[in-house]
Amino acid sequence: MLNATFEPLCVVSARRAVVLVLKEKAEIVERNGAEFRSERAAVPAPSVIRLVHFVRVPFRSRVPLSRRGVFARDGHRCQYCGRAAENLDHVLPRSRGGPHSWENVVASCRPCNARKEDRLPQEAGLRLRHAPVTPHAHLWLIATAGTVDPVWTRYLPGVAAAVPA
Ligand SMILES: [Zn+2]
Structure with missing residues:
Protein backbone atom coordinates (compact mmCIF):
# COMPACT_ATOMS: atom_id res chain seq x y z
CA MET A 1 0.00 0.00 0.00
CA ARG A 56 1.00 11.45 7.81
CA VAL A 57 3.35 8.68 8.91
CA PRO A 58 5.09 8.88 12.27
CA PHE A 59 8.87 8.69 12.15
CA ARG A 60 10.10 5.11 11.99
CA SER A 61 13.28 4.13 13.74
CA ARG A 62 16.03 1.98 12.25
CA VAL A 63 15.04 -1.40 10.92
CA PRO A 64 15.98 -4.22 13.29
CA LEU A 65 18.41 -6.69 11.74
CA SER A 66 16.79 -10.06 11.02
CA ARG A 67 17.47 -13.07 8.85
CA ARG A 68 14.25 -12.44 6.93
CA GLY A 69 15.17 -8.80 6.47
CA VAL A 70 18.65 -9.61 5.12
CA PHE A 71 17.19 -12.19 2.73
CA ALA A 72 14.56 -9.70 1.53
CA ARG A 73 17.17 -6.95 1.05
CA ASP A 74 19.48 -9.30 -0.88
CA GLY A 75 16.71 -10.84 -3.00
CA HIS A 76 17.32 -14.28 -1.42
CA ARG A 77 20.54 -14.48 -3.46
CA CYS A 78 24.09 -15.21 -2.35
CA GLN A 79 25.91 -11.88 -2.42
CA TYR A 80 29.12 -13.59 -3.55
CA CYS A 81 27.99 -15.87 -6.40
CA GLY A 82 24.29 -15.11 -7.03
CA ARG A 83 22.96 -18.60 -6.25
CA ALA A 84 20.01 -19.16 -3.91
CA ALA A 85 21.04 -18.07 -0.40
CA GLU A 86 20.62 -20.31 2.62
CA ASN A 87 22.94 -18.75 5.21
CA LEU A 88 23.85 -15.40 6.66
CA ASP A 89 27.49 -14.43 6.33
CA HIS A 90 29.43 -11.87 8.35
CA VAL A 91 31.66 -10.08 5.81
CA LEU A 92 34.21 -9.25 8.49
CA PRO A 93 33.96 -12.44 10.58
CA ARG A 94 32.61 -12.28 14.11
CA SER A 95 35.84 -13.95 15.28
CA ARG A 96 37.73 -10.91 14.01
CA GLY A 97 35.46 -8.38 15.65
CA GLY A 98 32.94 -8.00 12.83
CA PRO A 99 29.65 -6.52 14.07
CA HIS A 100 26.24 -8.15 13.67
CA SER A 101 24.93 -5.19 11.66
CA TRP A 102 23.19 -4.49 8.34
CA GLU A 103 26.50 -3.24 6.91
CA ASN A 104 28.35 -6.46 7.82
CA VAL A 105 25.78 -9.21 7.22
CA VAL A 106 24.85 -10.60 3.79
CA ALA A 107 22.84 -13.50 2.41
CA SER A 108 25.11 -16.32 1.29
CA CYS A 109 24.85 -19.79 -0.21
CA ARG A 110 26.19 -22.71 1.81
CA PRO A 111 29.28 -23.35 -0.38
CA CYS A 112 30.44 -19.70 -0.32
CA ASN A 113 29.78 -19.49 3.42
CA ALA A 114 31.80 -22.68 4.02
CA ARG A 115 34.61 -21.62 1.69
CA LYS A 116 34.96 -18.24 3.40
CA GLU A 117 35.23 -19.57 6.96
CA ASP A 118 36.88 -17.00 9.24
CA ARG A 119 38.38 -14.97 6.43
CA LEU A 120 37.69 -11.75 4.60
CA PRO A 121 36.04 -12.18 1.17
CA GLN A 122 39.23 -11.23 -0.70
CA GLU A 123 41.26 -13.71 1.37
CA ALA A 124 38.90 -16.48 0.25
CA GLY A 125 38.84 -15.37 -3.39
CA LEU A 126 35.27 -14.06 -3.09
CA ARG A 127 33.89 -10.71 -4.12
CA LEU A 128 30.76 -8.98 -2.84
CA ARG A 129 28.36 -8.03 -5.63
CA HIS A 130 26.93 -5.11 -3.64
CA ALA A 131 28.09 -3.35 -0.51
CA PRO A 132 25.54 -4.23 2.18
CA VAL A 133 23.55 -1.25 3.42
CA THR A 134 20.91 -0.57 6.04
CA PRO A 135 17.58 -0.84 4.20
CA HIS A 136 14.81 1.69 4.16
CA ALA A 137 12.54 1.63 7.17
CA HIS A 138 9.71 0.01 5.20
CA LEU A 139 11.71 -3.16 4.58
CA TRP A 140 10.77 -4.88 7.82
CA LEU A 141 7.12 -4.69 6.78
CA ILE A 142 7.96 -6.32 3.50
CA ALA A 143 10.09 -8.91 5.23
CA THR A 144 7.05 -9.93 7.29
CA ALA A 145 5.25 -10.66 4.03
CA GLY A 146 7.95 -13.25 3.28
CA THR A 147 8.59 -12.51 -0.38
CA VAL A 148 8.47 -9.42 -2.53
CA ASP A 149 6.26 -9.36 -5.62
CA PRO A 150 8.60 -8.28 -8.47
CA VAL A 151 6.06 -5.57 -9.37
CA TRP A 152 6.55 -4.00 -5.91
CA THR A 153 10.23 -3.27 -6.51
CA ARG A 154 9.25 -0.38 -8.82
CA TYR A 155 7.98 1.39 -5.71
CA LEU A 156 10.70 0.21 -3.34
CA PRO A 157 14.10 1.73 -4.02
CA GLY A 158 16.82 -0.45 -2.54
CA VAL A 159 14.78 -3.66 -2.34
CA ALA A 160 15.51 -6.57 -4.64
CA ALA A 161 12.76 -8.90 -5.86
CA ALA A 162 12.81 -12.40 -4.44
CA VAL A 163 13.76 -14.84 -7.16
CA PRO A 164 12.39 -18.33 -6.63
CA ALA A 165 15.19 -20.73 -5.73
ZN1 LIG B 1 27.53 -18.27 -3.09
Whole structure:
Protein backbone atom coordinates (compact mmCIF):
# COMPACT_ATOMS: atom_id res chain seq x y z
CA MET A 1 0.00 0.00 0.00
CA LEU A 2 1.39 3.34 -1.07
CA ASN A 3 0.69 6.76 0.34
CA ALA A 4 -0.93 9.34 -1.96
CA THR A 5 2.64 10.48 -2.66
CA PHE A 6 3.58 6.94 -3.84
CA GLU A 7 5.72 6.42 -0.74
CA PRO A 8 5.46 2.76 0.36
CA LEU A 9 3.53 2.41 3.65
CA CYS A 10 2.98 -1.24 4.46
CA VAL A 11 1.88 -4.63 3.23
CA VAL A 12 -1.83 -5.43 3.54
CA SER A 13 -3.80 -8.50 2.53
CA ALA A 14 -5.39 -8.53 -0.92
CA ARG A 15 -8.82 -8.64 0.77
CA ARG A 16 -8.08 -5.51 2.81
CA ALA A 17 -6.80 -3.81 -0.34
CA VAL A 18 -10.05 -4.60 -2.18
CA VAL A 19 -12.12 -3.22 0.70
CA LEU A 20 -10.13 0.05 0.59
CA VAL A 21 -10.65 0.26 -3.18
CA LEU A 22 -14.40 -0.44 -2.91
CA LYS A 23 -14.72 2.25 -0.23
CA GLU A 24 -12.87 4.61 -2.59
CA LYS A 25 -10.16 5.20 -0.01
CA ALA A 26 -7.55 3.78 -2.37
CA GLU A 27 -7.03 3.21 -6.07
CA ILE A 28 -5.42 0.29 -7.83
CA VAL A 29 -1.95 1.06 -9.19
CA GLU A 30 -0.92 -2.46 -10.20
CA ARG A 31 -3.09 -5.55 -10.55
CA ASN A 32 -2.10 -9.18 -10.42
CA GLY A 33 -4.48 -10.56 -13.03
CA ALA A 34 -6.89 -12.28 -10.64
CA GLU A 35 -10.37 -11.02 -9.73
CA PHE A 36 -12.40 -10.78 -6.56
CA ARG A 37 -16.07 -11.51 -7.21
CA SER A 38 -19.08 -10.62 -5.16
CA GLU A 39 -22.78 -10.75 -6.06
CA ARG A 40 -22.65 -7.17 -7.19
CA ALA A 41 -19.28 -6.67 -8.76
CA ALA A 42 -16.00 -8.11 -9.94
CA VAL A 43 -12.94 -6.23 -8.77
CA PRO A 44 -9.47 -6.81 -10.16
CA ALA A 45 -7.19 -8.16 -7.41
CA PRO A 46 -4.69 -5.42 -6.64
CA SER A 47 -0.96 -5.96 -6.25
CA VAL A 48 -0.23 -2.31 -5.44
CA ILE A 49 -2.75 0.27 -4.21
CA ARG A 50 -2.39 3.96 -3.49
CA LEU A 51 -4.32 5.90 -0.86
CA VAL A 52 -6.49 8.67 -2.29
CA HIS A 53 -5.71 10.98 0.64
CA PHE A 54 -2.25 11.54 2.07
CA VAL A 55 -1.67 10.09 5.53
CA ARG A 56 1.00 11.45 7.81
CA VAL A 57 3.35 8.68 8.91
CA PRO A 58 5.09 8.88 12.27
CA PHE A 59 8.87 8.69 12.15
CA ARG A 60 10.10 5.11 11.99
CA SER A 61 13.28 4.13 13.74
CA ARG A 62 16.03 1.98 12.25
CA VAL A 63 15.04 -1.40 10.92
CA PRO A 64 15.98 -4.22 13.29
CA LEU A 65 18.41 -6.69 11.74
CA SER A 66 16.79 -10.06 11.02
CA ARG A 67 17.47 -13.07 8.85
CA ARG A 68 14.25 -12.44 6.93
CA GLY A 69 15.17 -8.80 6.47
CA VAL A 70 18.65 -9.61 5.12
CA PHE A 71 17.19 -12.19 2.73
CA ALA A 72 14.56 -9.70 1.53
CA ARG A 73 17.17 -6.95 1.05
CA ASP A 74 19.48 -9.30 -0.88
CA GLY A 75 16.71 -10.84 -3.00
CA HIS A 76 17.32 -14.28 -1.42
CA ARG A 77 20.54 -14.48 -3.46
CA CYS A 78 24.09 -15.21 -2.35
CA GLN A 79 25.91 -11.88 -2.42
CA TYR A 80 29.12 -13.59 -3.55
CA CYS A 81 27.99 -15.87 -6.40
CA GLY A 82 24.29 -15.11 -7.03
CA ARG A 83 22.96 -18.60 -6.25
CA ALA A 84 20.01 -19.16 -3.91
CA ALA A 85 21.04 -18.07 -0.40
CA GLU A 86 20.62 -20.31 2.62
CA ASN A 87 22.94 -18.75 5.21
CA LEU A 88 23.85 -15.40 6.66
CA ASP A 89 27.49 -14.43 6.33
CA HIS A 90 29.43 -11.87 8.35
CA VAL A 91 31.66 -10.08 5.81
CA LEU A 92 34.21 -9.25 8.49
CA PRO A 93 33.96 -12.44 10.58
CA ARG A 94 32.61 -12.28 14.11
CA SER A 95 35.84 -13.95 15.28
CA ARG A 96 37.73 -10.91 14.01
CA GLY A 97 35.46 -8.38 15.65
CA GLY A 98 32.94 -8.00 12.83
CA PRO A 99 29.65 -6.52 14.07
CA HIS A 100 26.24 -8.15 13.67
CA SER A 101 24.93 -5.19 11.66
CA TRP A 102 23.19 -4.49 8.34
CA GLU A 103 26.50 -3.24 6.91
CA ASN A 104 28.35 -6.46 7.82
CA VAL A 105 25.78 -9.21 7.22
CA VAL A 106 24.85 -10.60 3.79
CA ALA A 107 22.84 -13.50 2.41
CA SER A 108 25.11 -16.32 1.29
CA CYS A 109 24.85 -19.79 -0.21
CA ARG A 110 26.19 -22.71 1.81
CA PRO A 111 29.28 -23.35 -0.38
CA CYS A 112 30.44 -19.70 -0.32
CA ASN A 113 29.78 -19.49 3.42
CA ALA A 114 31.80 -22.68 4.02
CA ARG A 115 34.61 -21.62 1.69
CA LYS A 116 34.96 -18.24 3.40
CA GLU A 117 35.23 -19.57 6.96
CA ASP A 118 36.88 -17.00 9.24
CA ARG A 119 38.38 -14.97 6.43
CA LEU A 120 37.69 -11.75 4.60
CA PRO A 121 36.04 -12.18 1.17
CA GLN A 122 39.23 -11.23 -0.70
CA GLU A 123 41.26 -13.71 1.37
CA ALA A 124 38.90 -16.48 0.25
CA GLY A 125 38.84 -15.37 -3.39
CA LEU A 126 35.27 -14.06 -3.09
CA ARG A 127 33.89 -10.71 -4.12
CA LEU A 128 30.76 -8.98 -2.84
CA ARG A 129 28.36 -8.03 -5.63
CA HIS A 130 26.93 -5.11 -3.64
CA ALA A 131 28.09 -3.35 -0.51
CA PRO A 132 25.54 -4.23 2.18
CA VAL A 133 23.55 -1.25 3.42
CA THR A 134 20.91 -0.57 6.04
CA PRO A 135 17.58 -0.84 4.20
CA HIS A 136 14.81 1.69 4.16
CA ALA A 137 12.54 1.63 7.17
CA HIS A 138 9.71 0.01 5.20
CA LEU A 139 11.71 -3.16 4.58
CA TRP A 140 10.77 -4.88 7.82
CA LEU A 141 7.12 -4.69 6.78
CA ILE A 142 7.96 -6.32 3.50
CA ALA A 143 10.09 -8.91 5.23
CA THR A 144 7.05 -9.93 7.29
CA ALA A 145 5.25 -10.66 4.03
CA GLY A 146 7.95 -13.25 3.28
CA THR A 147 8.59 -12.51 -0.38
CA VAL A 148 8.47 -9.42 -2.53
CA ASP A 149 6.26 -9.36 -5.62
CA PRO A 150 8.60 -8.28 -8.47
CA VAL A 151 6.06 -5.57 -9.37
CA TRP A 152 6.55 -4.00 -5.91
CA THR A 153 10.23 -3.27 -6.51
CA ARG A 154 9.25 -0.38 -8.82
CA TYR A 155 7.98 1.39 -5.71
CA LEU A 156 10.70 0.21 -3.34
CA PRO A 157 14.10 1.73 -4.02
CA GLY A 158 16.82 -0.45 -2.54
CA VAL A 159 14.78 -3.66 -2.34
CA ALA A 160 15.51 -6.57 -4.64
CA ALA A 161 12.76 -8.90 -5.86
CA ALA A 162 12.81 -12.40 -4.44
CA VAL A 163 13.76 -14.84 -7.16
CA PRO A 164 12.39 -18.33 -6.63
CA ALA A 165 15.19 -20.73 -5.73
ZN1 LIG B 1 27.53 -18.27 -3.09
